[in-house]
Amino acid sequence: MKYDLELIIFDIKHRKIIYLIPVLFVLLIFFPFMMNQAENIILTGGDPFIYFQYFQKTFPLLMIYYLYLFFRNFLDNESMEAIHVMNMKNKFILIIYILCFFQIILIPFYVLSFIYFDFSLVLSELLNLNFILFFLSSLFYCLSYCFVSPIVALGIILLYCFVFISLLPFISYLNVFHINEPILGMTKEYYLKHIIELIIIIFIGIKRQRHFL
Amino acid sequence: MITIQNIKKSYKKNVALDDVNMTLENKVYGLLGPNGSGKTTLLRIISGLLKADHGSIVFQDKSIQEASIGYLPQKFGVFKELSVYEQLEYYCILKKIPQLQRKESIQEVLESVNLEDMINRHCKELSGGMVRRLGIAQTFLGNPDIILLDEPSAGLDVEERLRFKRILSAKDFPFPIVISTHIVEDVESTCDILIVLKKGKIIYTGTPEDILNHARNHVYELSEKDYHSISFPHYLVKISGEKQKNYRILCDDILNESWKREPEIEDGYMYLVKGPFHEV
Numbered sequence: 279m280k281y282d283l284e285l286i287i288f289d290i291k292h293r294k295i296i297y298l299i300p301v302l303f304v305l306l307i308f309f310p311f312m313m314n315q316a317e318n319i320i321l322t323g324g325d326p327f328i329y330f331q332y333f334q335k336t337f338p339l340l341m342i343y344y345l346y347l348f349f350r351n352f353l354d355n356e357s358m359e360a361i362h363v364m365n366m367k368n369k370f371i372l373i374i375y376i377l378c379f380f381q382i383i384l385i386p387f388y389v390l391s392f393i394y395f396d397f398s399l400v401l402s403e404l405l406n407l408n409f410i411l412f413f414l415s416s417l418f419y420c421l422s423y424c425f426v427s428p429i430v431a432l433g434i435i436l437l438y439c440f441v442f443i444s445l446l447p448f449i450s451y452l453n454v455f456h457i458n459e460p461i462l463g464m465t466k467e468y469y470l471k472h473i474i475e476l477i478i479i480i481f482i483g484i485k486r487q488r489h490f491l
Numbered sequence: 492m493i494t495i496q497n498i499k500k501s502y503k504k505n506v507a508l509d510d511v512n513m514t515l516e517n518k519v520y521g522l523l524g525p526n527g528s529g530k531t532t533l534l535r536i537i538s539g540l541l542k543a544d545h546g547s548i549v550f551q552d553k554s555i556q557e558a559s560i561g562y563l564p565q566k567f568g569v570f571k572e573l574s575v576y577e578q579l580e581y582y583c584i585l586k587k588i589p590q591l592q593r594k595e596s597i598q599e600v601l602e603s604v605n606l607e608d609m610i611n612r613h614c615k616e617l618s619g620g621m622v623r624r625l626g627i628a629q630t631f632l633g634n635p636d637i638i639l640l641d642e643p644s645a646g647l648d649v650e651e652r653l654r655f656k657r658i659l660s661a662k663d664f665p666f667p668i669v670i671s672t673h674i675v676e677d678v679e680s681t682c683d684i685l686i687v688l689k690k691g692k693i694i695y696t697g698t699p700e701d702i703l704n705h706a707r708n709h710v711y712e713l714s715e716k717d718y719h720s721i722s723f724p725h726y727l728v729k730i731s732g733e734k735q736k737n738y739r740i741l742c743d744d745i746l747n748e749s750w751k752r753e754p755e756i757e758d759g760y761m762y763l764v765k766g767p768f769h770e771v
Contacts, residue, residue: 281585284584285581285585288580288581288584292577293572351570351581355568355570356566356567356568357566357568359535359538359540359562360563360567360629361582361585362540363539363540363562364562364582364586365587366539366556489540489541491535
């Protein structure tokens, strides 16, 4: 665990700018925008689920961007064979650590949401957001080792997000987003279905990582 | 000690390795063979990058997966935005070397490849040869149980090659080193044992001195005129001389005694790989 965390910190420390630019965007542009949205919903009596839709449209992409930055060290460079031999340990655990690091960016939004909206609604939305993040991160991990290319994985995930958020939000099969559906109306079926998919995705990813060349 | 037993590997219908057996002790091994003979496949299997179809690799009665392996692949690049020290520090983290030991380990391996002056330089400033040496340096990090170098001198100029040979000849290593190459010159002075692979099979294991015996009485040097007059099966090893060219050949026919030459290691290797020349 110590060395895994060190790897993440090392990468952030030496590639500060590319890691920090999205954080600046989120805190300087997205956060005031969301604050404004929350105030409008309270003033006009609008539906809070419109507010939480923006989370689903923004944070998964940001998370995948960070995963891409990190996993390209393992897969998208000339030394990937040497690096793989140096440490053949299961890299899936790194996904969980990166997700934990990502919570730092989410904290201001957690606070904002709890200030403006009902506790149980916010809790459900934020748990679901983390489920979406974990689902897409696992998919990214699996695709990266299946195609031996994090850029291909990034492309597929972007396509997935675009299709299910913008074009076909009503398709429930494989769609982890719930753009037109309030969180409190969601069933256990949604989680059960995606947890089964997750197990398959993680299993394939771990199996591929062992001998991906 | 690493024991490799009955390793077989095929890519669809192409047999890459066919029943490879060997024991690696704390010596420097030269893995020789023409392109496509299975050298890289064998190194990748030992390193754990590839899974063998059959057979086992045992390191001190344990699985090879438990061994610490230093591996230099044919392609080795660097993170251009990092310094040489940072690059090796990243490898130290991957190899789980404790923080307190890192500085000393990095300095030690850089000294062994004569890159100690470059420690604070950015990797983008390194020449191709220096990157290759950095690649060799990273294999020595973290007390490896075995070092595997795949074409380590690829892309190196003459001076860099000599430097590389000096690195390996400098001391006795407490672990086996396997150098895969198709250039005999790279291994003749540095390796204790040569292993020759041909079409996935080991056809020779022995000292560099013994390999030349395979070509004894088969090496001849002919003038240009004589060379063009011969019609029997042979292999042209090299052409030397500027004005008066000499053709060094390997053949199974008995030629003029005055043309006969003492074999060199390259002759022995080439005879093993290309010979015998008489029609079967």
